Amino acid sequence: MxxxxxxxxxxxxxxxxxxxxxxxxxxxxxxxxxxxxxxxxxxxxxxxxxxxxxxxxxxxxxxxxxxxxxxxxxxxxxxxxxxxxxxxxxxxxxxxxxxxxxxxxxxxxxxxxxxxxxxxxxxxxxxxxxxxxxxxxxxxxxxxxxxxxxxxxxxxxxxxxxxxxxxxxxxxxxxxxxxxxxxxxxxxxxxxxxxxxxxxxxxxxxxxxxxxxxxxxxxxPASDKIKKDILSTHPDDFIVYTHMAGKSRWRTTPHKVGKAGLEENKKGNNNPSTGDFYKCVIKGDLEASVNSVCNVIPLxxxxxxxxxxxxxxxxxxx
Missing domain, CATH: 3.20.20.70 (Aldolase class I)
Known part of the structure; x- marks a missing residue:
């Protein structure tokens, strides 16, 4: 030991x-x-x-x-x-x-x-x-x-x-x-x-x-869908967008909320929605919120x- x-x-x-x-x-x-x-x-x-x-x-x-x-x-x-x-x-x-x-x-x-x-x-x-x-x-x-x-x-x-x-x-x-x-x-x-x-x-x-x-x-306690989503996402496919009125950012697997957040940033909105975390990470609805992880998790x-x-x-x- x-x-x-x-x-x-x-x-x-x-x-x-x-x-x-x-x-x-x-x-x-x-x-x-x-x-x-x-x-x-x-x-x-x-x-x-x-x-x-x-x-x-x-x-x-x-x-x-x-x-x-x-x-x-x-x-x-x-x-x-x-x-x-x-x-x-x-x-x-x-x-x-x-x-x-x-x-x-x-x-x-x-x-x-x-x-x-x-x-x-x-x-x-x-x-x-x-x-x-x-x-x-x-x-x-x-x-x-x-x-x-x-x-x-x-x-x-x-x-x-x-x-x-x-x-x-x-x-x-x-x-x-x-x-x-x-x-x-x-x-x-x-x-x-x-x-x-x-x-x-x-x-x-x-x-x-x-x-x-x-x-x-x-x-x-994350949904199995969340864990599988992380394990299957290619390193180049994560989306990074700004939220909290420009004070912070999300890195997320590429789904609806992340894609929408990135588009809102391009329009000048630095406070886009982050969706419903509970529905996403606990219930496994990947389109409901962000699935956020560090940049080397694909390893x-x-x-x-x-x-x-x-x-x-x-x-x-x-």
Whole structure:
């Protein structure tokens, strides 16, 4: 059995292997999160992680998340985290933090806009904070560190999901941020196997923040149609379009919503529809939304267990 040496990321989070599962919204579930944590990494519940259906009120969302937290606890006794999105116009993230206090979830993965005052408050309340700025910058990383972030995610444009609008790649942003801060840095964007993890470690990463690779896991709740679609898409056929009023981009397999988004961009609209995620990724309607992944996911040819994925990526940080 391989022995993994605990680095700073492991010691801060109380885990065995420096592999953090990125919060994938509908594509997280107690089963996935627990599998990653049981494998020695850190599973993270997304804001819709484990919901059986879409909900319409904040109270419903909070109670569904409570069920997800408790179900995850039934499946693992290891640490896991909660994604706290920013901005928070409807107060959902604020409720999530309260829920984490109530349910004793101690690790917050803060994705989106940088809000230093939140970090300061959460640190005072005893949380461990992982900061994942939507459009990472060296100045933003320094500001996050000053506000108390324990770990900083360096996200390159190689990633899937809400991609940075900036065109800096994973290797470059990881090197720049790790040189600028004293806290450990996680590389995000295309860290799909040991080889890419080693490359990230060489330029300063002490762990990986992994999303797309966990979609192609046995425990991920994505529809089989979604997984097959990812495995069958040619590397040259992905569509990239801008959304969120120009703050972010999607890379998606080539279907209706992605094609329409690209056409809207050409007309000057940088806030096109992203469709219905639930119908797409959970129910398997490929025309309903985007199926977003990192740019090197075509190198993956199989659907594997979270345990095997965590172990392979962790080897890159030995």
């Amino acid at each position: 391989e022995k993994f040496q605990l680095n700073r990321v492991c010691k801060i989070l109380g885990i065995q292997k420096p592999v953090i599962q990125a919060p994938l919204y509908w594509l997280t579930s107690p089963k996935l999160v627990a599998a990653v944590s049981n494998a020695g990494g850190l599973g993270v519940l997304g804001p819709c992680g484990g919901f059986s259906k879409p909900v319409s009120t904040l109270q419903e969302s909070k109670e569904e998340m409570r069920k997800s937290i408790r179900k995850t606890r039934e499946l693992t006794n290891k640490p896991f985290g909660m994604n706290i999105p920013s901005p928070d116009p409807f107060g959902f993230s604020k409720d999530l933090v309260k829920l984490c206090k109530e349910e004793n979830v101690k690790i917050l993965v803060c994705a989106g806009d940088l809000v230093p005052n939140n970090y300061i408050k959460w640190k005072e309340e005893g949380f461990t904070v992982i900061s994942r700025e939507l459009n990472p910058s060296v100045r933003g990383a320094i500001e996050a560190e000053k506000a108390g972030a324990d770990i900083i995610v360096a996200t390159g444009c190689d990633e899937g999901g809400c991609m940075p609008i900036l065109t800096t790649g994973t290797t470059a942003i990881t090197a720049l941020i790790s040189d600028a801060v004293k806290v450990p840095v996680l590389a995000a964007g295309g860290i799909i196997n040991e080889k890419f993890a080693k490359a990230a470690a060489i330029v300063g990463a002490e762990g990986a923040y992994v999303g797309s690779r966990f979609i192609l896991s046995k425990e991920n 993956i040819k199989s659907i594997d267990s979270c345990k095997d994925i965590v172990n392979e990526i962790a080897r890159g940080f030995l």
